[in-house]
Amino acid sequence: MASLPPFAWTLVEGGPEMRVSLVQLSVSDTESVDERRARVAGLVRRRVGDDVVVLPELWTTGAWAYVDWQAGAEPVDGPTVQVMAAAARSAAVWLHAGTLVERDGNGALYNTALVFDRTGALRATYRKIHRYGFDTGEAVLMAAGRDVVTIPTEFGDLGLATCYDLRFPELFRALVDAGTEILVVPAAWPARRREQWRILVRARAVEEQAVVLACCAAGSHSGVDQAGGSLVVDPWGTVLAEAGADEEVLTADVDVGSVAAIRAELPVLRDRVLAVPAPPAGHGGEPRGSGRL
Ligand SMILES: NC(=O)CCC(=O)C(=O)O
Numbered sequence: 484m485a486s487l488p489p490f491a492w493t494l495v496e497g498g499p500e501m502r503v504s505l506v507q508l509s510v511s512d513t514e515s516v517d518e519r520r521a522r523v524a525g526l527v528r529r530r531v532g533d534d535v536v537v538l539p540e541l542w543t544t545g546a547w548a549y550v551d552w553q554a555g556a557e558p559v560d561g562p563t564v565q566v567m568a569a570a571a572r573s574a575a576v577w578l579h580a581g582t583l584v585e586r587d588g589n590g591a592l593y594n595t596a597l598v599f600d601r602t603g604a605l606r607a608t609y610r611k612i613h614r615y616g617f618d619t620g621e622a623v624l625m626a627a628g629r630d631v632v633t634i635p636t637e638f639g640d641l642g643l644a645t646c647y648d649l650r651f652p653e654l655f656r657a658l659v660d661a662g663t664e665i666l667v668v669p670a671a672w673p674a675r676r677r678e679q680w681r682i683l684v685r686a687r688a689v690e691e692q693a694v695v696l697a698c699c700a701a702g703s704h705s706g707v708d709q710a711g712g713s714l715v716v717d718p719w720g721t722v723l724a725e726a727g728a729d730e731e732v733l734t735a736d737v738d739v740g741s742v743a744a745i746r747a748e749l750p751v752l753r754d755r756v757l758a759v760p761a762p763p764a765g766h767g768g769e770p771r772g773s774g775r776l
Contacts, residue, residue, distance in 0.1 A: 501638045501665075501737045503535045505713040508542050509702030509730035510671070516543050516555055520566055526732065527570035527578060533734070534638065536574070538581030539669045539700040539713075540646045541594065546671030547705040549620050556586035559608055564597060572603030577636055581669040581698070582611065582645055584625075591626045596643050596669060598634055607634045609643035613651050621647075631657045638739045639664035642693070646670035649683040649697075652690060659691045659752065664742040666693050670710075671700040674728070677710040689720040692746045694737055701730045718745045 544555035571578035585595035594611035610628025642663030701711040711728040715735040724735035
């Protein structure tokens with residue numbers, strides 16, 4: 484009979500501790516994209532000792548500066564990817580570099596998240612599925628992603644969603660079905676709906692019994708004050724760390740083992756009755772990644 488590996492109980496009882504930093508950037512109209520990119524790279528390079536670093540949504544151009552999106556759009560091998568890859572490698576961290584305006588080979592724009600591993604390799608991209616703006620802004624200027632994206636790490640699987648996606652729990656359920664333990668949500672959420680942001684982030688943690696790393700922008704651009712209020716939430720819904728309204732680096736130690744423990748103690752996900760519905764036809768976007776809605 485094969486013997487058990489040493490310290491097997493340690494693995495079962497306690498989970499991996501993960502040090503995370505959410506870099507809640509102030510995105511202003513006065514800083515150029517080049518200046519901000521260089522500044523952000525410096526902030527990431529200083530995160531030596533962290534395991535996971537997260538940046539907000541559309542921090543290069545600004546999430547509300549629609550008029551700048553065409554000029555600021557990049558392919559996924561453009562300057563932001565190169566600079567962020569080098570920063571992740573320099574700090575030896577997993578880096579969720581927030582999102583950028585991606586221009587694909589056909590000229591379509593996407594709101595695309597980037598995840599690099601500790602060597603600086605680009606391990607995943609996620610094109611935001613739910614576009615904010617109703618009949619304006621992102622909803623008309625950008626194409627929608629279609630793919631549910633998860634990435635395995637030494638701490639568990641990261642599941643990717645962006646800002647407005649928070650309002651669509653079926654995406655988060657699909658991420659959990661794909662194996663996610665740690666939900667990562669970059670955002671540029673307006674200050675006037677900050678309380679909704681806080682409620683939705685905590686709700687996703689409780690309903691999916693997952694860690695949530697939610698990194699929002701701060702500051703004001705294109706006349707929209709950003710909420711800040713980035714959050715690290717455990718699978719019980721407890722807020723482990725919460726940022727104020729201004730630029731800051733929010734650091735927390737997270738016990739990822741709490742995900743398995745809480746899912747075992749309250750096996751809610753086992754009691755599901757309804758399946759995730761298929762999306763409406765013709766919603767746009769190219770297939771890629773580890774699953775589809
Ligand atoms: N950038 C966004 O997705 C904004 C979402 C938002 O403001 C909301 O859902 O409210």
